Amino acid sequence: MFCNPFSRLKRAGVVGMNRRNADYVLPNNPRKLYPLVDDKVITKHLAQKAGLKVPELYGVIEAPHQVHKLGDMLAGRDAFVAKPARGSGGNGILVITGRVGQRFQKPDDSLVGLDHVSFHVSNILSGMHSLGGMPDKAIIEYCVRFDPVFNEIAYQGVPDIRIIVYKGVPVLAMLRLPTRESDGKANLHQGAMGCGVDIATGVTTTAVWKNATVETHPDTLRPISGVTIPGWRELLLHSALGYTVTGLGYLGVDFVLDRDCGPLMLELNARPGLAIQIANLTGLQPRLDKVDAVADRLTTEEERVDYAMQTFV
Template sequence: MFNPIERYLQIRRLGVLGMNRRNIRYIGRYNKRSVYPNVDNKLKTKLLATSYKVQTPELIGVLETQHDIQDLHSIVQGSEGFVIKPSKGSGGKGIILLRPTTDGQFEKLSGDAVTSNYIETHASNILSGLYSLGGKPDVAIIEALIIPDPVFDRYSYQGVPDIRVIVLQGFPVMAMVRLPTRQSDGKANLHQGAIGVGLDLGSGRATGAVQFDMPLTYHPDTGSLLSEIKVENWTTLLTLASRCHPMSALGYLGVDIVLDKKKGPVLLELNARPGLTIQIANSCGLLPRLRAVEKIKHAERMSAEEKVAFSQKNFARPEASSATPADTNTSV
């Protein structure tokens, strides 16, 4: 029989961060409303990252008016693949990933063919505000499709995996990789069926995996054992995440990073209201780590490298971190 008091005490023992406390204690305290546009507007985030010399996917074009849609095909002509996304979207809504076919048309990464009318209609819907926060008119961003590092080939269905890092005052406190599935239509979106794999901060090794908040051992489409995942260049990736704190002026944020075959870690986007499923993927609560960071004196004087070193030392799992140094070239 379900015992709500016992369940509550279990959650407290694990140090699980709930939505209300997240909103009041961390988002409300550390994120000023005046800087939300730095992350809620993906185009502004991209331009800001460029000024801070933080790598992002190549910008191919921007559609600002319905009239601009007539230039869409000339903008993407010759592209090896592209992404159309709303600048002010959230939750992965309105994002489509397309690649060229042999007959000069385009298809989704799932292999489903799309017509020119479909692409133009989708762009029009973005501009109309169908996917934007508050339903306000938006602009459509067209980016070059990331060429994913092959280290995730065995663990992803067609799309591009991304790595979410929760950062408090520049200190990485928890991370996971989100793996596309057939069910998620090749998107790394947990709400649509992607897999969340917890990652040890010390080593980048997998700590557990979930799909729709339920434990998972093997990727449902590839059959690969998810516990074997280990991310390369882990310390470099965490340092990039740490640098996004002064760049965005947000104290508590989610940093989404992809591994590009040629460029290495690349910033995909920032989130001022990161979700809490990352705790389930890691079988670990955020609260103890957040409180540990809050106790650090003169944290503002520490460099990104020093903050990452602190996190890797204090938040690592001994069983996950003992095998291989974090920044070796060991493949996943």
């Protein structure tokens, strides 16, 4: 007997892109608030005002005639990240992890010169990596050194944590792990892994890589599940604060754990992707419905996080 796969997904509570946009993004994310999260420079300043820690900003290049300042901006710095202010999907991010003489070292140990960095920044300014292809700004910031808790399950780059927040309540979380294929970037579209994280405990559960469920990291060959993310409740509280400071009711909040600085907020996303459901083997719909039923009674970040940790087990 033929079984409609879309019916199965609906019964499992999986939210598709059309429903996400129509039922959650459009009603809960006023268009006028999008600039708060679409421009990473604005987001960084907003987060700092709210008391959230973010990667240190070294400088912003806003126009082609400023590219020549890169040499001075990077003087004495062994590591940094250059990325577009309005980038999407992890595109346009250049990660530099060290120096060898006058050249810069990438996560895969290849070496590039200042001319390569300048060319990359020029491409960012042209809008090559921005939303809608519009001219952009280039952010030069601190390169995160990931927490040793991830040593055995990440390859070269920095893992990050995505938390979906609905009406201020964290509802689903995922750890994104760099691989050799993703060139050290924690972006699923570029070959990174997605690993579900239990909201109640902060412990990793199931994992997906290239749309297939897996149990070990493809490069380190170490088991993915059972890793406890330190300071989990603090991360949930910070993610709930993202709703408070932006007013966006359906939000993706991304964090990294730095070995020296602790949790740092990377960015906010008004249109977070849906692969997080696959990583968790859990549909979003039942959790969103539960939040709808109680959201009016939850007035603080602490109450929202307590509800999430007690309910989504």
